[in-house]
Amino acid sequence: MSSARRRRRLPDEVRAAVVRAVLCLAFTLVGLLVATLASYADSWLMTPALMAMGLGVFGTMWCLLEIMISRQVAAQRMRGPGQATPMAGSREPGRPRPFPQPAPPPAGPAPRQPRVPTA
Template identity: 85%
Template structure:
């Protein structure tokens, strides 16, 4: 009959995080029960119980996240190169892997994997440009006198006399 593997003891910081999570979950469950019973009795305790329940849900999620983080930190500490026990899982330094050789680029006469697709040329209709100083059709007329024949625009900081 095979023997069951014995589980390792959790590190202290993980156990403390688990205890905090259990206490916070118990606090939340008590808040839920008090809120339910006080809602049946139309008691004034319903508002504080609902607030305690909300804080408890937030705290429980925080504690669960803390458990995950502390487990990761403890696992990294166990696998560290200079950990307390040499057989705790430290690894030998990895050898650098040489890059794989690249295939040469195809020459000018080589067959390509995807030959270029011939696209028929699209005829563009000629766009006649209007003569200088005129606007094309469809544009609104300019708001003032045109620049070449009208007054020059004023520049900031310059005065003319």
């Protein structure tokens, strides 16, 4: 199996967060459908359906935030302590960074030093 075809598996906590987000989104869409049909029928169910839809939108956003946080935690757990963070740049591991070289002196004559009056 080539590495390009190999699929990376999500960690369990990320997969659970994705399942909760999909369920919450389904709950929101059902609330939207019930609210739409209740508004057409001029039914009293429209108010509870709108409240359920509002809670569903809040819950969906909460679940999406949970997915982002759990992915970051899982990535840090896989990297391990003491390793470079993703913000450190894209350097290959194991290759040391070269030390910065000092700047060459400016070309031309050296600048004159101001004379200090003596007493």
